[in-house]
Amino acid sequence: MRFDIAKRGEGLTYEIRNIVGVANRLKSCGMEVTWENIGDPVHKGEKIPDWMKEVLFDLLKEDMNYAYSPTQGHDATREFIAERVNRRGKTQITPDDIIFFNGLGDAIARAYGVIRVDARVILPEPTYSTHFLAEVHHASFPPNTYRMNPYHKWHPDMNELELKVKSHKAIVGILVINPDNPTGFVYPEETLRRIVKIARENDLFLIFDEIYINMVYNGQQTVPLSDIVEDVPAISMKGISKEFPWPGARCGWIEVYNGQKDEAFAGYVQAILSQKMAEVCSTTLPQVSIPRLMSHPEYDKYLNHRLRTYEKLSNVAYNILKDVPYIVVNRTNGAFYMSIVFNEAVLNEKQTLPIEHNNIRQFIEKICSARIELDKRFVYYLLGSTGICVVPLTSFFTPLMGFRMTLLEKDMSKFEQTVRTLADKIVQYVESSKWSRD
Numbered sequence: 001m002r003f004d005i006a007k008r009g010e011g012l013t014y015e016i017r018n019i020v021g022v023a024n025r026l027k028s029c030g031m032e033v034t035w036e037n038i039g040d041p042v043h044k045g046e047k048i049p050d051w052m053k054e055v056l057f058d059l060l061k062e063d064m065n066y067a068y069s070p071t072q073g074h075d076a077t078r079e080f081i082a083e084r085v086n087r088r089g090k091t092q093i094t095p096d097d098i099i100f101f102n103g104l105g106d107a108i109a110r111a112y113g114v115i116r117v118d119a120r121v122i123l124p125e126p127t128y129s130t131h132f133l134a135e136v137h138h139a140s141f142p143p144n145t146y147r148m149n150p151y152h153k154w155h156p157d158m159n160e161l162e163l164k165v166k167s168h169k170a171i172v173g174i175l176v177i178n179p180d181n182p183t184g185f186v187y188p189e190e191t192l193r194r195i196v197k198i199a200r201e202n203d204l205f206l207i208f209d210e211i212y213i214n215m216v217y218n219g220q221q222t223v224p225l226s227d228i229v230e231d232v233p234a235i236s237m238k239g240i241s242k243e244f245p246w247p248g249a250r251c252g253w254i255e256v257y258n259g260q261k262d263e264a265f266a267g268y269v270q271a272i273l274s275q276k277m278a279e280v281c282s283t284t285l286p287q288v289s290i291p292r293l294m295s296h297p298e299y300d301k302y303l304n305h306r307l308r309t310y311e312k313l314s315n316v317a318y319n320i321l322k323d324v325p326y327i328v329v330n331r332t333n334g335a336f337y338m339s340i341v342f343n344e345a346v347l348n349e350k351q352t353l354p355i356e357h358n359n360i361r362q363f364i365e366k367i368c369s370a371r372i373e374l375d376k377r378f379v380y381y382l383l384g385s386t387g388i389c390v391v392p393l394t395s396f397f398t399p400l401m402g403f404r405m406t407l408l409e410k411d412m413s414k415f416e417q418t419v420r421t422l423a424d425k426i427v428q429y430v431e432s433s434k435w436s437r438d
Ligand SMILES: Cc1ncc(COP(=O)(O)O)c(C=O)c1O
Pocket: 039, 102, 103, 104, 105, 106, 128, 130, 177, 181, 209, 211, 239, 240, 241, 247, 250, 251, 252
């Protein structure tokens, strides 16, 4: 090449996928891997029900479902979604307030991509990687964050949020992920109302990632942004990857609330739409399927059945892990992730787990000989020792050491076994350096 052509990255990686490369290496050495890294129910064995497949078979018979759709999204689907928001009676939108994307990941990239480089969105910490990467990439500067507190059931630090937005004038928006990935935290209504109030008082807009909004259990309750947003300019992000579940469809959308109440916000939404126009449209078939699947008589029953399973798994995991020393855990009440945090000063670079297979041990030792985060080191030893593949918590951009697992396993006894192994390995790993010192 005449000169170096790739744009320089900022060295950030999407560890949820990155670790797959390491796990696959172990697989090639004959190790069985328990995938606990990716939030894909289908990958974890979720059976797509026949009624859902039949709806899709029927749609495949219609030629128009192979065509491009309007740039903003399929008209009838946007009408269907707007009607569902309006039916709740708290805020009113039109189909023009909805824009479809190729997955919410695409929406996230575009939503941050069109923001001026010197304007920032404050993010929760830890945060779902796609938001973090998109926000930091747009600004090429470290992020502004408010902390989720594992010692307070993952509640966000509202004082930190309020003080930071007041004192840092570059912040123009607040991101909330409800229910949250990676913590599984479900925001109570009063916390959400306080965030809306902070936005109103400081002239900010809101981004609420609500991809898991219908996945709440353990008797918890929350409300969608549309119920409480009132007059604040805001975007709700939704999708079908988790709820149908159909992550391979690459289909998500944004709902814009109060799109015309503020000139700067209206210009921002227009910039998102203009970018989308350059790409023609998003995947048609999944969009067309949304009204038919969501209003199918089996839909709520099926979703509810899945929620009961996540609820069961959240309790199994919590009950096994809550008394394990060296860590703090909180019961997950929404979405399907659980984040386990090591207490401060518990990890060091001497700790190990026994790895039987020579090649695997050498491989893991080699990766861990580089300067890596201490929770990443635990995750690699865990993988080499047990085949359990989780994601280090620091890859969700937090100084908290720990890891995220999922609640998606279909085989309950295997899940219980996995969590028990995790409990044993946490203790064994932490204490390994103690014994080597003695
Ligand atoms: C909070 C959150 N937002 C967005 C996404 C991306 O979803 P999609 O598959 O629609 O790109 C995910 C995927 O895990 C997620 O957890």
